[in-house]
Amino acid sequence: MEFFLISMLNGVSYGLLLFMLSSGLTLIFSMMGVLNFAHASFYMIGAYFGYTLTGLIGFWPALIVSPLLVGACGALFERLSLRKVHPYGHVPELLVTFGLSYVVLELVQLIWGRVAVEFQPPELLKGSAFTLITHSVEGMRLVLGAAPADMCASMDTAVRVVCSPFPATRAFMMVVAVLMLVALWLLLTRTRIGLVIQAALTHPDMAEALGHNVPRVFMLVFGAGTGLAGLAGVIGGSTFVTEPAMAATVGSVIFVVVVVGGMGSLAGAFLASLLIGVIQTFAVAIDYSFLSLARDLGWQLSAAAQDNTFAKLTVSQVAPILPYLLLVLILIFRPKGLLGTREG
């Protein structure tokens, strides 16, 4: 039970991090029709900015400042480069962001080096947010912060006590993601600028005719989307590792999220992020293969079958391909994506 709870929480927190990234991507895509291939690169820049700024002004100010800086970089890129390519169509737009991802990767390696940097979360977030104590006699209990050592050890050998801590960084990740989700939703539906954005999304010509500067709205949306990626970068970088490969590891997963959720659907992206986060987290933790399944069912397998590569594969080994398998399955059975409305 405690395994399930902790894995679930880990999965949800990872899913929420994915959502922080994919929300920006979806926003940009649904507004401008541009798939920002360099979105994960902005996530990486956010992490590295966060790392450098933490050394200068501390973690909490860096958490605010670096997403703003990343957003400014994104807006600048939109203004100087993407806008020039816009008349050529969507494929050159995708290509320009693809080229940017190369340049960003090299620049990051140029400035911060090729090995991981040590980006530590602040003291406040270093410990555990709460600890689940499973007592075989007294049942399950929840203690805020780290549990005292005597509570996790049992006097009696017959009584089994397991303490499962939940890291504070992950809890913080969840809080920030949920706050961001609410803020984004309020911004899009309850404010004037949100209305303009929605109008520019579906009827750009009409919005322009009514006197709104649609290219500037595009620039702001691109800046905001990349800023969200930067925010995810500061949190993701301090929770996981800050290294040049971090963009590649998360980049392809968020594309899967966007397709599985349905292109351009924010709610779909939310659902798909959580789904993929939970699936991946559980899969990594399960050490179970066809072989062990057969054993549990009491089947007798031949020696050849026992040595079969497919039979020996455990679920945790298959974990890296699960998001992509999900992508292929979704495309076959529901090409629109989970909550998508349009077929691309």
Place this chain on the structure above:
Amino acid sequence: MATVYKFKPLNVGRWVIWSLFALLLLVAPLMFTRNLSHTMLEQMGIAIIACLSYNVLLGQGGMLSFGHAVYTGLGSYMAMHALNAVSGGKLGIPVSLLPLVGGLSGMGFAVLLGWVTTRKSGTPFAMITLGVAELVFAMSLMFSEFFGGEAGVSGNRVAGQPFLGITFGPQIQVYYLIAVYTFVSVAALFAFTQTPLGRILNAVRDNPERVEFIGYNTQRVRYLAFIISGFFAGIAGGLGAINFEIVTAEVVGAARSGAYLLFTFLGGATFFFGPVIGGVLMVIAFVLLSELTKAWLLYLGLVFLFMVMYAPGGIASLIMMNLRVAKFGKLRQIWNSYLGLGLTALVMLAGAGAIIEMVYHLQLNSALGDNLRFMGVMLNARGLDSWFGAAFVMLTGLGLFELARRQYMREWGAIQEEIEKEIKRRETAV
């Protein structure tokens, strides 16, 4: 409306170009006799086939694929396993036909995976190819029996019965095998662009809706093109397996797919011969540029970025545009501007290059001291004067380049107008 009948029994220009291409393939290893140049020529042949097969998707079909290495890579693996089967005496085909094994397996995988990917076009297509590429790459780490794990699968190309004394032991024999395959593939891919399927593929790229109206299934057209592209990609992969005699998991990796995309685009996706230039550039970049400087990927990315922004037709389109100017005898007018552009760009690049190289030096080789040589000049990576000098050179170059560019744009616009007028005049004269 007057119909103009043209009678052309022999397209002389085309015959000349293809003969020259064949001749070039024949004599290239005789002109460049060094071992390194032979290796590069072989890789160029392979890269040309791979880039051309990629361009069936990108240039002719408007399908931006991020996973082309899947088909070249899996073709490589299948050819390598076939080679090992030949060595073990289990398979009785000559080594010279192994690229076809690669091609057929590339085609097979394209039939299988393309069915999913070509259901969509445009941006979703790009993302799905990316997903499929990641899927295959992740699998390559899981199934070490087929993919050979970290070490890869290796083999020996001197296998089976020698045919007419050809054992593929000496490198020159491998070169000519690749040259033959390159010529045949390039010719076949060119012929493909002239077929009804190749034509309708262009229509699917430009206006899928209209193609649906005239009764074609666009998804089917994309699927067929994808299969053909997969076949030639597999041939390139099979040749790669014979050439290197080792196949590792990186041949299906995202970096390889990215390289195909990058260089096909740089060469020029809108013209048939663009990817040929791209393939040659790819090998030059991978073999020579990476030796020259550690920052080559950065330069490559920047060049690509500027190419997409300012010359979306790639190098091929630049050549064709200037050929048009030359054809109307106006190249002389713009010659000075080109000289100015080139010189100022060189100054700017020298400054920027010095800065980039100094940063790389600080990052990677600071143990070797602070001094580095850049274009015959000794720079001190920690010295203020070097930095100031480099920045000064770069900014001066940038300012002059901008001036030259404005002048050039004016002249270019004027010349294009003149050419348009000339064309109109000729039309009315007829």
